[in-house]
Amino acid sequence: MAGWLVLIPFIILVLMNSPVRRIIKHAYFGLLLVFLSWQLGFTIFGSQRSLNLGNNSLAPWLKFQLNIDSLSVIVLAVISLAGLVSLILAQVLIKENRPRQHFLNLFTIAILGMNAVTMLEDVFSLYVFLEVTAVSSFVLIALQKNRDCLEASFKYLVMSSVATLLLLSGVALFILTCSGTSFAAISEGMAFAGTSPWIKVALGLFTCGLLIKSGMIPFHAWVPDAYAAASDPVSVLLAGAVTKVAGLYAILRLVIFVWGFSPVIEQTLLFVGALSVVGGALLALAQKDFKRMLAYSSISQLGYVLLGLGSGTMVGVAGAIFHFFNHTVFKSLLFVNAASFKQHTGSDDMEKLKGVSSVMPCSSITSLAGFFSGAGIPPFAGFWSKLLVILGLWEASRQGYAVIAILAGLLTMGYFLNLERKIFLGGESVEFKKHKVNNTIVWLEVTLALLTLLCGLFYPYLLEHFMLPAAASMLP
Amino acid sequence: MTTRLLRSAVGLGITSAVLTLLMFRFKAPLAAVFELSVCSGLISVVFISTISLTQRVDRARLAVRRKERFGKFWYLPILLIIATIFLLGIELPAFNLALKTNISEVRDIIWNVRHLDLLGQMAILLAATLGVAMLFKQK
Numbered sequence: 001m002a003g004w005l006v007l008i009p010f011i012i013l014v015l016m017n018s019p020v021r022r023i024i025k026h027a028y029f030g031l032l033l034v035f036l037s038w039q040l041g042f043t044i045f046g047s048q049r050s051l052n053l054g055n056n057s058l059a060p061w062l063k064f065q066l067n068i069d070s071l072s073v074i075v076l077a078v079i080s081l082a083g084l085v086s087l088i089l090a091q092v093l094i095k096e097n098r099p100r101q102h103f104l105n106l107f108t109i110a111i112l113g114m115n116a117v118t119m120l121e122d123v124f125s126l127y128v129f130l131e132v133t134a135v136s137s138f139v140l141i142a143l144q145k146n147r148d149c150l151e152a153s154f155k156y157l158v159m160s161s162v163a164t165l166l167l168l169s170g171v172a173l174f175i176l177t178c179s180g181t182s183f184a185a186i187s188e189g190m191a192f193a194g195t196s197p198w199i200k201v202a203l204g205l206f207t208c209g210l211l212i213k214s215g216m217i218p219f220h221a222w223v224p225d226a227y228a229a230a231s232d233p234v235s236v237l238l239a240g241a242v243t244k245v246a247g248l249y250a251i252l253r254l255v256i257f258v259w260g261f262s263p264v265i266e267q268t269l270l271f272v273g274a275l276s277v278v279g280g281a282l283l284a285l286a287q288k289d290f291k292r293m294l295a296y297s298s299i300s301q302l303g304y305v306l307l308g309l310g311s312g313t314m315v316g317v318a319g320a321i322f323h324f325f326n327h328t329v330f331k332s333l334l335f336v337n338a339a340s341f342k343q344h345t346g347s348d349d350m351e352k353l354k355g356v357s358s359v360m361p362c363s364s365i366t367s368l369a370g371f372f373s374g375a376g377i378p379p380f381a382g383f384w385s386k387l388l389v390i391l392g393l394w395e396a397s398r399q400g401y402a403v404i405a406i407l408a409g410l411l412t413m414g415y416f417l418n419l420e421r422k423i424f425l426g427g428e429s430v431e432f433k434k435h436k437v438n439n440t441i442v443w444l445e446v447t448l449a450l451l452t453l454l455c456g457l458f459y460p461y462l463l464e465h466f467m468l469p470a471a472a473s474m475l476p
Numbered sequence: 477m478t479t480r481l482l483r484s485a486v487g488l489g490i491t492s493a494v495l496t497l498l499m500f501r502f503k504a505p506l507a508a509v510f511e512l513s514v515c516s517g518l519i520s521v522v523f524i525s526t527i528s529l530t531q532r533v534d535r536a537r538l539a540v541r542r543k544e545r546f547g548k549f550w551y552l553p554i555l556l557i558i559a560t561i562f563l564l565g566i567e568l569p570a571f572n573l574a575l576k577t578n579i580s581e582v583r584d585i586i587w588n589v590r591h592l593d594l595l596g597q598m599a600i601l602l603a604a605t606l607g608v609a610m611l612f613k614q615k
Contacts, residue, residue, distance in 0.1 A: 006592075006595065007595075010595060010598075010599065013599075013602065064591075064592045065592065066592075102606065102610045105602075105606050106603060106606060106607070109599050109602060109603045109606075112599055113596075113599065116592070116596065120592075124510060124590075124593065125590075125592055125593055125596065128592075128593045128596035128597065128600070129596050131596070131600055132596050132599045132600050132603065135600050135603040135604055135607070136599075136603040138607065139603060139606065139607035139610065139611070142607075142611060143610070145611065171510075
């Protein structure tokens, strides 16, 4: 099963770029939709044993060293959810055949890369598939070929190259000090030569590389441009999955399998997390562009994930994993709202959204669900995950960081209130294009809004069956 | 500026290729496969495509530039031939970059040890190729 999650996208990609595609011209979207739905269904309903079953029944040269554990199940669900939203949005918004074909090709490669990153147990393979995800993302950001897109793509390319350099240097040092590049070999090497300064340097380089990929403060320079300039389906994919899987989740995986929860690691995660939570929220307050505001908000929200992880407690880590999932749901919803508002007003400028609720009631009301979840208002899912993170910090006697997390929640409420004030109380703008919003987009908005509400209402079930087992597998 | 960056990208690709050859000759096939993975054209291809997009060039100017480019790099084929003769003709001492592995065959490493990376490399090259095809396509 694990191997097929990487192989199937590759087969679809090759098939849809071969002469066969002339026969099944319009099947690309359908194939990807079926694959992602299947992936989502299997990760939610399949047991861990069944997910790993069949890895060795593939041909000898296809026996991939991949493993699905209770944490990767959640991440695979996140990838498929963000992927599905992005795919459906692209089908609606990208009208011409050729750009749609380009999008689908690169989207498939990005999904392949992220799926592999989720299940790998080798630092060098991790590097290779991080690059697969990054290269497809560079081109996806530049898809519209206008000046802003190309500039954002180039910025991401430069930052990502720096990250690559750091990751590779880290891998080189791991090879010199340990007996291989697998997680087990590095972990063993660290136990043997844990005090070696080279190991510490390698750890530092690798962590910095991954923090750049995840766009956390102070490595965030590329994030706002990339999210704001990219087309809406690409923004959903970047915010919902790419930055999380290629950066944050890779850090998580290394913490679990390689270096464990040491005080230094916890302190680093807490520091970067607090910086991102506060910095992201303050920068979001100052934005006038809807998507740019969402980009800074993403930085801030992912800071909560780092804070929960840094607490090192069962409750905090479960909260971090829950917030990791919740963020995908409510941020995808808000990006779909942004796409819908843009369709109607022709702009991402929040000033131009004044009074949009009178003509777009569905998008406006569903944006409230995203706002409530992001700001941590009960009973929406974001409230419970943030609460767990704060409780975890308190339990770990990190009261200072807990207070920062609470205060940053107020800042979050500030920038979301600013948005909602314009939408609902701004007085009708005369500049609306009066285009009818596509029904599929409305359907997407309602589904995501319901999902964030249901995740909040049924959080004990999610916590018991998904988040706590994942947290238990991470902690010693 | 663009020409200089372009030259640095081409230089990067050639250096990577020579480094890979050197590692094979030094009997460090695993490191050579790693180097291949790293360079597999991705950095060069994406770098070149992005740089080239910063300026619009008409066909006549492009032809002149192409000629100039070949003129500037006339020494590269000679260097490559000399390097190949040097690498093939000299017996070099063996070392394994401290990797405790008995695998000596490059084929084994690529097909039995790092075959998942191979899939990743193919995906990177596909993404880069699709990117170049998409970004350079004239309307």
